[in-house]
Amino acid sequence: MNFDLSDEQKLILEVTDEACKKIRPVENRCYLERRFNDQVLPVFKEAHLLGLPISRKYGEGQGADALTYALVLERVGREGTGIRTFFSGHVSLGQLTLQKWGSEEQKQRYLPRTTNGEMVMAFGLTEPTAGSDPSAMKSSFVERNGIYYLDGQKAWISNGSIADLIVVFAYPKGKSEGMCAFLVERNFEGFSSEPIKNKLGLPSSDTGLLYFSNCRIPKENLLGPVGKGLSVAYSALMSGRLSVAAGCVGVAQDCLDEALVYARERVQHKKKIGKHQLVQREIAKISIDLEASRMLTYKAAVMKVKSDESPENQDLRSEADWSIAEAKYHAANVSFRAADRALQVFGANGFSFENRPARHLVDTRACRIYEGTDQILEQKIAIKLLGAEFESYS
Amino acid sequence: MTQQPGTKEKKNPLEIIVCFKHVIDETELRIDRANNKINFEGAKTKISDDDKNAIEEAVRIKEKNGGIITVVCVGPADAKKSTKEALAMGCDRARLIVDPSFQDGDALSTAYILSQVVKKIGKFDLILTSTGTTDSYTGIVGPALAEYLDLPQLTYASKITISGNKLTVDRALDDGIETVECEIPALVTVSREINQPRFPTLIQIMSAGKKELLEWNAQTLGINPSVVGKADSKVEVKSLSVPKSARKKVIFEGKPEDAAKQLAEALLKEGAVK
Ligand SMILES: Cc1cc2nc3c(=O)[nH]c(=O)nc-3n(C[C@H](O)[C@H](O)[C@H](O)COP(=O)(O)OP(=O)(O)OC[C@H]3O[C@@H](n4cnc5c(N)ncnc54)[C@H](O)[C@@H]3O)c2cc1C
Numbered sequence: 046m047n048f049d050l051s052d053e054q055k056l057i058l059e060v061t062d063e064a065c066k067k068i069r070p071v072e073n074r075c076y077l078e079r080r081f082n083d084q085v086l087p088v089f090k091e092a093h094l095l096g097l098p099i100s101r102k103y104g105e106g107q108g109a110d111a112l113t114y115a116l117v118l119e120r121v122g123r124e125g126t127g128i129r130t131f132f133s134g135h136v137s138l139g140q141l142t143l144q145k146w147g148s149e150e151q152k153q154r155y156l157p158r159t160t161n162g163e164m165v166m167a168f169g170l171t172e173p174t175a176g177s178d179p180s181a182m183k184s185s186f187v188e189r190n191g192i193y194y195l196d197g198q199k200a201w202i203s204n205g206s207i208a209d210l211i212v213v214f215a216y217p218k219g220k221s222e223g224m225c226a227f228l229v230e231r232n233f234e235g236f237s238s239e240p241i242k243n244k245l246g247l248p249s250s251d252t253g254l255l256y257f258s259n260c261r262i263p264k265e266n267l268l269g270p271v272g273k274g275l276s277v278a279y280s281a282l283m284s285g286r287l288s289v290a291a292g293c294v295g296v297a298q299d300c301l302d303e304a305l306v307y308a309r310e311r312v313q314h315k316k317k318i319g320k321h322q323l324v325q326r327e328i329a330k331i332s333i334d335l336e337a338s339r340m341l342t343y344k345a346a347v348m349k350v351k352s353d354e355s356p357e358n359q360d361l362r363s364e365a366d367w368s369i370a371e372a373k374y375h376a377a378n379v380s381f382r383a384a385d386r387a388l389q390v391f392g393a394n395g396f397s398f399e400n401r402p403a404r405h406l407v408d409t410r411a412c413r414i415y416e417g418t419d420q421i422l423e424q425k426i427a428i429k430l431l432g433a434e435f436e437s438y439s
Numbered sequence: 440m441t442q443q444p445g446t447k448e449k450k451n452p453l454e455i456i457v458c459f460k461h462v463i464d465e466t467e468l469r470i471d472r473a474n475n476k477i478n479f480e481g482a483k484t485k486i487s488d489d490d491k492n493a494i495e496e497a498v499r500i501k502e503k504n505g506g507i508i509t510v511v512c513v514g515p516a517d518a519k520k521s522t523k524e525a526l527a528m529g530c531d532r533a534r535l536i537v538d539p540s541f542q543d544g545d546a547l548s549t550a551y552i553l554s555q556v557v558k559k560i561g562k563f564d565l566i567l568t569s570t571g572t573t574d575s576y577t578g579i580v581g582p583a584l585a586e587y588l589d590l591p592q593l594t595y596a597s598k599i600t601i602s603g604n605k606l607t608v609d610r611a612l613d614d615g616i617e618t619v620e621c622e623i624p625a626l627v628t629v630s631r632e633i634n635q636p637r638f639p640t641l642i643q644i645m646s647a648g649k650k651e652l653l654e655w656n657a658q659t660l661g662i663n664p665s666v667v668g669k670a671d672s673k674v675e676v677k678s679l680s681v682p683k684s685a686r687k688k689v690i691f692e693g694k695p696e697d698a699a700k701q702l703a704e705a706l707l708k709e710g711a712v713k
Pocket residue numbers: 134168169170171175176177178200201202203204247252411414415416417418419420421437438
């Protein structure tokens with residue numbers, strides 16, 4: 046596989062870089078004050094990045110392929126997992142899922158407004174009693190006179206309390222099969238939300254709780270075929286995991302960059318600490334991990350591009366799914382270790398949110414939990430190799 | 440074709456030429472304080488910031504008045520990426536001027552090369568440049584180019600209006616705004632406050648690849664290598680060093696009132712406060 050970037054990819058990365066440079070000081074302030082960064086949307090809207098991988102047919106969609114989009118998210122990831130998570134919720138889990146499963150009418154109705162940032166998207170699968178095992182979900186719906194009424198609760202939803210349009214999953218009332226997906230607008234009757242407080246990290250990015258109390262959903266907002274909710278969810282997770290992997294590569298890159306700057310400047314024992322061999326080891330290890338993750342992620346992105354080009358080919362899809370799981374697992378762990386090593390190079394200064402290694406350490410920790418925990422992905426990867434009869438978690 | 444009586448004469452589209460320099464991104468430079476050197480290794484390149492304002496302004500003028508923009512860059516071969524960016528921002532065609540003999544020339548040499556490029560392009564109504572580039576900021580290229588082409592030059596533009604053949608420019612000066620007018624063709628150097636350059640979309644970036652981008656060299660332009668570049672440079676860069684920013688580290692001792700007084704006096708004396 047050839048990962049040489051085209052001039053076009055380099056240019057879109059420069060645009061992304063400019064937007065990232067704009068958001069950095071704002072993110073610094075928001076992070077330290079532990080408040081939501083409301084400039085992420087306008088800054089990336091100006092850079093036309095809010096609908097990057099969405100088809101040009103819809104509003105500001107730019108039609109980027111999965112690799113180009115991953116490269117952009119890698120750059121965004123350097124600014125922090127909070128900002129990248131906004132993209133994962135809004136674009137990867139939200140808009141790409143709508144684009145894949147929505148009717149033409151639904152896409153025309155919503156995608157122009159999501160690609161231009163008028164509406165923010167989120168993806169609500171997890172519930173207080175259903176995380177790794179979505180089939181344990183309790184949210185349920187009934188259909189009356191062509192309208193769906195939804196009851197239940199969703200927890201830990203990225204962009205949850207700021208979203209205007211949410212992909213939500215529920216079972217028919219009294220059943221634990223036939224899951225359906227819906228497009229729920231923020232202003233639908235019976236819907237409410239609130240931000241989760243006291244999180245370990247991601248203080249400048251929204252993670253929400255969603256409540257549905259007899260929430261009224263018009264029939265035309267069913268997403269995908271009746272009963273195909275789990276398929277919708279799993280396909281969304283492919284795009285979502287790839288976005289996490291790409292963002293984590295960016296985090297590790299930033300940890301390396303920060304460690305290099307610090308090691309070149311800081312003097313202890315009459316030398317730049319970069320001259321101490323044990324500090325060199327930390328730097329070497331971040332770099333090796335980073336390159337390995339980057340290659341896995343680019344490979345996974347190329348597999349996704351191939352699978353997207355032949356959507357009917359199940360073998361390609363399964364290969365891509367597996368590559369993405371490996372990349373996400375690796376990158377999430379690498380970014381966490383890289384943050385820990387960079388923090389160590391910074392000494393006590395690393396133990397402060399004033400410096401990015403500390404923020405990366407707590408923020409990237411979420412990546413080992415969401416979109417498939419480490420354990421679920423380890424099993425998923427092994428089962429793909431062992432064969433379906435070794436299924437261990439369904 | 441003969442003009443029908445009573446129909447309006449069809450005006451030719453405005454022909455705009457905009458020049459930019461491909462520079463090293465100064466925010467990416469590493470400074471080696473110990474050796475008082477600037478480390479250029481691995482530094483990224485970009486369109487010089489103020490030149491981006493010139494490109495943006497050309498595009499805005501086109502959007503308002505119609506026209507065709509030719510973007511010109513004298514630079515290294517890897518300036519192709521920046522040239523594509525200018526095309527993505529809305530320029531219509533590009534001339535990238537690369538020749539080993541052009542290297543290490545001074546600003547006058549660049550202006551001379553550009554004048555030959557403009558002559559080869561032929562038709563134009565307006566030439567835009569920045570006031571200076573982010574790397575050397577000599578501020579010479581625009582005015583010297585105007586001289587070579589014997590054109591009116593309107594500098595430090597913070598606003599440009601074109602109406603018919605009349606060009607009106609607000610000049611941002613230290614103590615106010617001066618409004619000047621002339622007839623086109625003319626050359627305008629823009630100041631940074633004139634606009635906020637746009638971000639191109641991925642679609643524009645992709646379509647930029649399909650626009651005309653010609654590479655010209657000394658031979659295409661009929662330039663004698665001995666009158667340009669290092670061969671003819673009147674300016675030689677003797678050294679490049681990092682400004683010293685050593686702190687004075689003065690400590691005023693004694694009672695707080697006295698120390699504060701001494702501190703205030705010292706600050707006044709240094710001109711740090713007025
Ligand atoms: C910051 C953040 C943002 C999030 N954003 C979203 C979002 O946008 N949308 C959304 O739907 N969800 C989101 N989530 C939720 C996330 O997807 C879940 O947290 C995740 O799927 C794990 O579920 P859980 O937290 O219920 O943990 P559990 O599933 O309860 O798991 C607890 C532990 O048990 C382990 N475990 C569970 N089952 C098995 C098994 N079969 N074998 C081995 N080990 C097992 C897990 O690996 C884990 O270590 C987010 C979470 C976080 C922290």
